[in-house]
Amino acid sequence: MSTTCTTFTIADLEKNQMNEKARFFYDMWRRQSKNGGTDFGEFVPFSPDLIVLGKPKPTDPMANLVFSGNNTIGAKLFGESLEKKSAQIYANLKPGSLNDYSEVVSAAQNDCFESSEPVFDYISSQFGDQTLAYERLLLPFRTKAGPVFLVGYSMPISVPEF
Amino acid sequence: MNTYVELGGVVFVVGETIDQRFEEFQTVVEDYGLSTFVSFIMFKHFAHSSPESLSDDEKEKLIDECQPLIREALIQGRAM
Numbered sequence: 001m002s003t004t005c006t007t008f009t010i011a012d013l014e015k016n017q018m019n020e021k022a023r024f025f026y027d028m029w030r031r032q033s034k035n036g037g038t039d040f041g042e043f044v045p046f047s048p049d050l051i052v053l054g055k056p057k058p059t060d061p062m063a064n065l066v067f068s069g070n071n072t073i074g075a076k077l078f079g080e081s082l083e084k085k086s087a088q089i090y091a092n093l094k095p096g097s098l099n100d101y102s103e104v105v106s107a108a109q110n111d112c113f114e115s116s117e118p119v120f121d122y123i124s125s126q127f128g129d130q131t132l133a134y135e136r137l138l139l140p141f142r143t144k145a146g147p148v149f150l151v152g153y154s155m156p157i158s159v160p161e162f
Numbered sequence: 163m164n165t166y167v168e169l170g171g172v173v174f175v176v177g178e179t180i181d182q183r184f185e186e187f188q189t190v191v192e193d194y195g196l197s198t199f200v201s202f203i204m205f206k207h208f209a210h211s212s213p214e215s216l217s218d219d220e221k222e223k224l225i226d227e228c229q230p231l232i233r234e235a236l237i238q239g240r241a242m
Contacts, residue, residue, distance in 0.1 A: 040198045044211055047202035054234030066230040067202050143195030147238035 003104040003125035013120050013137075019155045021049075022137045026118060029139040029151075038144040043151065048072075053138075053150040056109040062102065064109075066149070073134060073154050101125045101132075112138040112150055130160030175225055184221040187228070188213065194235040196228075203227050 012018065013026050025046070032040050043050065051074065052067035068074050105123060112119040119138040124131065135155040142148050175190065177183035191200050201211035207227060208220055216224065 038195055041201065043198065044201040044205055047205050050202070052199055052202065052231070054230075055238055064234065066234050067199060067206075069202070069206060141198070143235070145194045145235070145239060146242050147194060147235045149199065149234070 003101045003123065005104045005108060005124075006122040007108065008120045008122070010118065010120075013118070018120060018137075019135060022120070022135070022153055022155060025137060025139065025151075025153050026120075029118065029141075033141075036142075038142060040141055040151075049153055051152040051154075053109060053152060055148070056106045056113055073132075073156050073159055076156075076159060105136075108136075109138065109150060112140055113148055116140045116142065116148065127160050131158045132160050133157040134159075180218045180221055183225065184213075184216075187221075187225050190232060191228075194232075194239065196231060196235055199231050200224070200228055203231070 008017070013023065018026075025043070028042055029040070032042060047067075048069040048071040050067075050069050051065060051072055054064040054066050057063050065074075104125075108119050108121050117140065120136070122133070122135050124133040126132075134157050137153045139151045139153075140148055141151055175183045175187045177186050191197055204211045204213070204216075204224060207223060208216065213224075
């Protein structure tokens, strides 16, 4: 199995070379994070499409998932309450097919977390004869007390059936 | 006084009654600036984001569902 990740630039985002809804989220994030803003309440109605991640954990890549909306790719693949099951899902798959995938998706999460800048990328991974492919937007949210969370929106291109 | 304790990766909000626990929970949420994400979780489980209209059972469920979020905030907060 191999996973590839192609990262686009912020200029790509701003030139409308992306999904309309992702652009909408990016613009909302930019507006709300202006001048160090920490109130991201406008995102609440769209939360079914979003995930929230804490600090990436390289040795346990799925353990930083703290919220998964019901319309996300993860929810479609593994069902609701993914944030409570993610560590177990990963544990069950170790040392198998998700390792390479997790390393790749975690690297971009880490970039976003460390730089506090959005990341927009394209992920493609083979699971047996099936392909998981999607575009992903990661937005860093810094809370007023300091902790940083990443809000992710993924646009499915190909989702396997496990 | 700590309003929460963490044992074995589980965050317990201190309080004898659900109203006390929920009040302390809201203090932790406010202190760490987690309101937006708690609203995400409320929206998912209760289809609204108004804490005032939660039943006691819903308050307990919300505290439980927010475990991963609060645990992560505490971990990051300690590392600062």
